Amino acid sequence: MAALRITVIGTGYLGATHAAAMAELGFEVLGLDVVPEKIALLERGETPMYEPGLDELLRRHVPGFEGSSGRLRFTTDWAEVGAFGDVHFLCVNTPQKHGEYACDMSYVDSAVASLAPHLTRPALIVGKSTVPVGSADRLAAYLAAHAPAGEDAELAWNPEFLREGFAVEDTLHPDRIVVGVRSERAERTLRQVYATPVAEGSPFVVTDFPTAELVKTSANSFLATKISFINAMAEVCEAAGGDVAKLAEAIGYDDRIGRKFLRAGIGFGGGCLPKDIRAFMARAGELGADQALTFLREIDSINMRQRGQMVELARQALGGGPFLGRRVAVLGATFKPDSDDVRDSPALNVAGQIHLQGGQVTVYDPKGMDNARRVFPTLGYAPTALDAVRGADVVLHLTEWREFRELDPAALGEVTKARVVLDGRNALDPELWRKAGWTYRAMGRPTA
Numbered sequence: 351m352a353a354l355r356i357t358v359i360g361t362g363y364l365g366a367t368h369a370a371a372m373a374e375l376g377f378e379v380l381g382l383d384v385v386p387e388k389i390a391l392l393e394r395g396e397t398p399m400y401e402p403g404l405d406e407l408l409r410r411h412v413p414g415f416e417g418s419s420g421r422l423r424f425t426t427d428w429a430e431v432g433a434f435g436d437v438h439f440l441c442v443n444t445p446q447k448h449g450e451y452a453c454d455m456s457y458v459d460s461a462v463a464s465l466a467p468h469l470t471r472p473a474l475i476v477g478k479s480t481v482p483v484g485s486a487d488r489l490a491a492y493l494a495a496h497a498p499a500g501e502d503a504e505l506a507w508n509p510e511f512l513r514e515g516f517a518v519e520d521t522l523h524p525d526r527i528v529v530g531v532r533s534e535r536a537e538r539t540l541r542q543v544y545a546t547p548v549a550e551g552s553p554f555v556v557t558d559f560p561t562a563e564l565v566k567t568s569a570n571s572f573l574a575t576k577i578s579f580i581n582a583m584a585e586v587c588e589a590a591g592g593d594v595a596k597l598a599e600a601i602g603y604d605d606r607i608g609r610k611f612l613r614a615g616i617g618f619g620g621g622c623l624p625k626d627i628r629a630f631m632a633r634a635g636e637l638g639a640d641q642a643l644t645f646l647r648e649i650d651s652i653n654m655r656q657r658g659q660m661v662e663l664a665r666q667a668l669g670g671g672p673f674l675g676r677r678v679a680v681l682g683a684t685f686k687p688d689s690d691d692v693r694d695s696p697a698l699n700v701a702g703q704i705h706l707q708g709g710q711v712t713v714y715d716p717k718g719m720d721n722a723r724r725v726f727p728t729l730g731y732a733p734t735a736l737d738a739v740r741g742a743d744v745v746l747h748l749t750e751w752r753e754f755r756e757l758d759p760a761a762l763g764e765v766t767k768a769r770v771v772l773d774g775r776n777a778l779d780p781e782l783w784r785k786a787g788w789t790y791r792a793m794g795r796p797t798a
């Protein structure tokens with residue numbers, strides 16, 4: 351069988367990682383983006399985001415680097431993509447629509463519309479973007495009507511589950527591969543694409559279109575449910591004097607529950623979970639699945655409430671009055687560690703709320719400073735954690751970077767005004783901080 355030639359349409363987070371991973375698996379890959387600057391950057395072996403291992407993986411395959419396989423090239427030309435590919439992966443983003451919960455399908459739709467006229471020979475078009483259930487049916491009908499190859503240009507749906515910070519590992523060694531297909535031919539092609547990870551143990555799950563689309567949104571919703579569940583338990587612990595961290599540990603030893611994703615705190619953020627759960631709510635509403643909608647709405651609202659709770663905790667720590675003139679150090683700006691992503695970041699949201707209420711906020715983050723400055727230029731920024739904490743009335747720990755766990759509370763205590771730390775991620779060691787003379791507070795945990 352001739353080796354498949356692969357194209358990847360859209361070279362953002364998902365596309366850049368997928369393209370590099372496909373080259374690593376041995377395929378010839380052509381990546382397309384409509385933004386020439388993105389292509390130029392990738393051709394230099396760089397990405398606009400901080401993702402461990404991704405730049406190195408690119409340089410193993412983009413031509414021009416020492417020892418590179420040369421298997422990964424980029425273009426802005428749709429005709430070239432159409433002529434090159436046996437398999438076209440759609441990796442464009444589906445952001446939340448402005449002012450609405452539904453997701454914006456215009457990038458997916460326009461990618462398919464641009465590609466369709468160039469599909470003159472047999473090809474499999476594989477959607478990877480997170481889309482509302484029903485989209486694949488609609489796009490298949492569009493392709494059937496517009497691709498010159500007719501039914502030889504077939505659609506499949508293959509959702510992506512990669513986590514930021516682990517994108518390379520998750521793409522090369524996925525927990526599972528889910529493919530929504532309508533023919534044996536499509537399934538065969540995808541088995542060929544994923545032969546290596548499947549041989550290494552990744553389960554391969556074959557479904558219809560709607561199930562494949564729903565696997566992604568329900569997986570994200572389940573993860574969000576775990577976080578909002580533990581945050582609801584934190585509320586009860588707080589009221590009853592219990593310790594949510596111990597509770598999470600103890601329930602997590604039950605295999606059916608599991609220990610992961612049970613860290614209480616300021617909740618989930620990022621470019622995926624919040625917008626995917628909202629898009630799912632919008633779609634559930636359209637489908638008349640009211641119970642699902644009510645359930646998802648509660649998860650979202652518990653999550654958003656956590657941010658406000660953190661602001662209130664900070665206010666109480668400062669004596670309960672207004673923030674005006676009070677100095678608040680914020681450790682962390684990204685939505686999670688090992689990423690420079692500040693999209694819908696709970697940390698930045700809390701920092702912003704306090705700032706808008708008159709607090710003098712100084713933020714430090716190991717990797718997210720540039721992005722944070724761009725979206726919130728009026729906050730104060732410091733070059734190190736120590737500088738952020740200098741003269742602070744209260745210290746807020748809002749993203750659980752390893753660097754913050756390794757801080758020396760005694761040294762910070764020397765420069766701060768009041769030794770009060772609020773741990774919005776339940777990730778610092780309370781004993782360590784208390785021994786160094788700090789008042790340590792976290793949501794859902796006893797005060798001493």
Ligand code: UDX
Nearest residue numbers: 511512513514611612613617618619620622623685686
């Ligand atoms: C998520 C999904 O995990 C991934 O499978 C999907 O493809 C995209 O969305 P990601 O956005 O990288 O990935 O973030 P994730 O690691 O899931 O964390 C999401 C948020 O939940 C972060 O803000 C994190 O801080 C928060 N979180 C996570 C908690 O508040 N508590 C936890 O116990 C775990």
